[in-house]
Amino acid sequence: MSAPTYDLGTLHGGLRLPGNKAESTRQAIIEVPLPSQLVLPITQHVGDPAQPVVGIGERVLKGQLLAEPDGTLGAPVHASSSGKVVAIEPWPVSRRHGENAPCIIIECDGKDEAIQRADPPVNFTTLLPEDLLTIILRGGIVGLGGAVFPTAQKLMQARTCTIDHLILNGVECESYISCDDLLMRECTGEIISGAQILMHALQINLCFIAVESDKPEAIRALGEVLGEIQDDRIALKMVPTIYPSGGEDQLVQLVTNLEVPSGGLPSDVGCLVQNVGTAAAIHDWVIGNEPLISRVTTITGDGVASPINVRARIGTTIGDVIELAGGYTDRADQLIIGGPMTGKSVTTDRVPLVKATNCVLVSSHTPSSSPTLPCIRCGDCAAVCPIQLLPQQLYWYACADDEDRMREFGLIDCIECGCCDLVCPSHIPLTADFRVAKGRIRELADEKARAVRARQRFEARNDRLQRELIEREKELTQQKELAQKAGPSAIAEILKRKKAQREEDE
Ligand code: SF4
Ligand code: SF4
Numbered sequence: 123m124s125a126p127t128y129d130l131g132t133l134h135g136g137l138r139l140p141g142n143k144a145e146s147t148r149q150a151i152i153e154v155p156l157p158s159q160l161v162l163p164i165t166q167h168v169g170d171p172a173q174p175v176v177g178i179g180e181r182v183l184k185g186q187l188l189a190e191p192d193g194t195l196g197a198p199v200h201a202s203s204s205g206k207v208v209a210i211e212p213w214p215v216s217r218r219h220g221e222n223a224p225c226i227i228i229e230c231d232g233k234d235e236a237i238q239r240a241d242p243p244v245n246f247t248t249l250l251p252e253d254l255l256t257i258i259l260r261g262g263i264v265g266l267g268g269a270v271f272p273t274a275q276k277l278m279q280a281r282t283c284t285i286d287h288l289i290l291n292g293v294e295c296e297s298y299i300s301c302d303d304l305l306m307r308e309c310t311g312e313i314i315s316g317a318q319i320l321m322h323a324l325q326i327n328l329c330f331i332a333v334e335s336d337k338p339e340a341i342r343a344l345g346e347v348l349g350e351i352q353d354d355r356i357a358l359k360m361v362p363t364i365y366p367s368g369g370e371d372q373l374v375q376l377v378t379n380l381e382v383p384s385g386g387l388p389s390d391v392g393c394l395v396q397n398v399g400t401a402a403a404i405h406d407w408v409i410g411n412e413p414l415i416s417r418v419t420t421i422t423g424d425g426v427a428s429p430i431n432v433r434a435r436i437g438t439t440i441g442d443v444i445e446l447a448g449g450y451t452d453r454a455d456q457l458i459i460g461g462p463m464t465g466k467s468v469t470t471d472r473v474p475l476v477k478a479t480n481c482v483l484v485s486s487h488t489p490s491s492s493p494t495l496p497c498i499r500c501g502d503c504a505a506v507c508p509i510q511l512l513p514q515q516l517y518w519y520a521c522a523d524d525e526d527r528m529r530e531f532g533l534i535d536c537i538e539c540g541c542c543d544l545v546c547p548s549h550i551p552l553t554a555d556f557r558v559a560k561g562r563i564r565e566l567a568d569e570k571a572r573a574v575r576a577r578q579r580f581e582a583r584n585d586r587l588q589r590e591l592i593e594r595e596k597e598l599t600q601q602k603e604l605a606q607k608a609g610p611s612a613i614a615e616i617l618k619r620k621k622a623q624r625e626e627d628e
Contacts, residue, residue: 133372135506136364137541139463141336143300146422146429151304153433154446160202160228160437161474162188163215167264168271169195174226180207183237185413188226191259197272198262202415202435205230216459216466216473225474228437239411246319246408251281254323254408261407262414262477267291267302267368267397268460270478273404276394277323283389288320288329289377292340292398293361293368296461299481301418302398304431306333306340309402310347312410316401317356319408324394330359330377331398334367365463366539370395372508384535399480419475421447425454425484434475440482441471453486463540495548503542503552509535513542513552520559525566528559536560 165171170193176182182201189199205228212222246254259274290313294302306313317329333341344358361367361376371382373395380391388395399417406412415436422429427448434443440457444450458465459473461481475482503513511532519527528534533556542552605616 133362133364133367133376133508134510135508135541136366136372137506137544138363139295139297139365141363142297142422143303146298146300146420146431147303149430151308151418151431151433152446154435154438154443156203156230156232156234156435157438157442158230159439160205160230160435161213161439161472162199162202162226162228162437163213163223163474163476164189164199164226165223166199166270166436166477167197168269169193169197169275171224172196172199174210176207176226178207178210181205181231182207182228183235185239185411185415186237191272195272195275197264197274198260198413199226200262200413200415201228202437203228203230204233204235214468214470214473216468216476216479236412243409243411246322249322251323251325254319255281257408258323258404260413261404263400263403263407264414264477265397266399266403266417266477266480268464268478268480269370273396273400276396277320279387280324280389280394283392285324285326285389285392285394286328287378287393288317288324288326289373289388289393289395290317290329290331290398290401291368291370291373291395292331292333292337292344293373294337295334295363295365295368296463296481297365298422298483299420299461300422301420301431301480303337303340305399305402305418306337307343310343312402312405313398314344314347314351314353314356314401315409316396316403316405318353319404320394320396320401321355327355329356331356332359332361332373332377334363335360336363365541366508366537369508369537369539371537384532414477417475417477417479419443419479420481421484422481423454423458423484424486425451425456427451436475436477438475439471440468440473440475440479443475443482444471444484450484454484455486456484458483458485463544464538492549494550497548497550500547502545502547506541506545508539508541509537511536513556516559517550517552517555520555523559523562525563528563533559534563 172189173192174189176188183204184201186201187198188201191198207226208229209227213225215223255274255277263273264270292302292306321329331344348356359377366372367376370388374380374382374388374393382388383390403414416433418431418433420431421443426444430447432443432446456467457471458467459479459482460466465483497514507513516531516533536556538553538557540553601616
């Protein structure tokens with residue numbers, strides 16, 4: 123195994139945030155006991171909701187398919203333990219707009235009885251890449267870094283391009299989150315095995331495992347396993363501890379010095395990025411026979427008694443895992459799913475832990491009550507923007523709802539990292555405004571597409587009516603000519619037939 127490379131690459135802007143990770147990394151990952159109830163949303167991925175294939179009252183086994191993808195983009199949902207389906211109903215979930223979403227609710231029987239897999243695991247190296255992708259699709263694997271893009275479809279898209287680098291993302295740049303760090307220390311072999319499966323699926327021979335320079339234990343664990351297996355195709359790469367170096371495009375730039383084009387994908391520059399947790403989940407399914415029914419999550423913040431990392435079944439409620447972390451302290455003010463920069467606050471701990479939940483942050487910090495002041499054009503927001511956007515200009519155009527200017531100034535490339543908010547001396551909620559503006563741009567694009575479709579339908583109808591009119595006129599002329607040849611009695615007969623036809627039509 124080659125030693126980790128220290129060529130740290132460059133990243134524009136970004137911020138050095140306080141880590142706040144020591145508290146949750148003091149002990150090993152703790153297994154959350156099986157809860158009495160599991161709440162499984164049918165949408166835990168980017169794409170269309172999965173459709174339930176089980177009914178209320180049905181007994182299900184651990185790993186059994188509960189909902190299957192419907193549409194071109196989606197992922198199946200599996201039972202995280204055995205029990206009875208007691209309801210399929212809306213339940214509070216963590217979403218951008220905080221609404222309820224349909225969930226399959228299982229009353230666990232405590233037996234944790236697993237389903238027999240129809241196709242037992244085989245040596246993946248003997249499989250054709252497309253067969254391997256079909257297997258990955260069936261495992262319900264999605265990007266566990268938070269994006270939850272269905273992994274099989276991401277790989278399928280990548281196979282249509284020329285890919286030469288697989289990058290495993292072990293960069294956990296947001297404060298408080300440490301689940302990938304612990305996973306890299308404790309499930310190192312699974313992550314590297316997942317990398318080998320991914321390389322076979324992509325038919326490539328180069329993989330970088332990118333880790334931040336402040337994770338010596340993870341780097342040591344990965345180095346040891348790589349030394350043992352002697353797979354020269356895989357190398358470690360250290361990246362600087364700067365937020366947001368773990369963003370896909372930023373990581374591609376740091377690892378390869380290649381820039382993902384505006385509006386493009388890492389595959390445009392020959393890269394495919396997968397989170398280290400996703401690689402481990404692929405190993406667990408392809409080799410270990412277990413679909414994505416659990417994940418490692420950080421439970422942290424000064425609002426919990428003992429910050430920890432846990433492995434919990436998907437569908438366990440947040441309240442259950444917080445109890446395992448010693449419960450709430452009297453400083454618990456807000457509950458955030460995700461990190462402090464990109465997380466979403468929720469108002470209840472009945473929310474289930476889902477495939478996307480990398481962190482539950484219970485914090486005493488209340489949102490800033492500082493009043494928003496006018497922009498003083500200091501330029502600090504532009505200096506920290508990792509995409510090299512001009513947030514102050516974007517803010518004006520967002521306020522003016524000037525879609526053309528927002529596009530021109532690259533709003534659609536904003537990764538909503540929150541760096542500009544953090545440095546703005548006027549406390550302008552730039553990221554929140556950009557999120558709304560991006561939604562508005564998408565809405566306007568949808569409206570335009572709908573208008574184009576309506577115009578096309580209108581023009582097609584007009585063309586059809588025009589053609590019918592010409593046909594009718596032609597037919598009438600022919601009939602007139604025939605009638606003139608046949609004489610008055612034939613004309614009377616034709617008129618009679620026409621009248622009967624009209625009455626019948628009416
Ligand atoms: S940081 Fe705030 S005050 Fe400074 S230019 Fe940007 S928006 Fe204006
Ligand atoms: S939120 Fe958007 S505009 Fe602000 S710093 Fe991040 S990428 Fe740049």
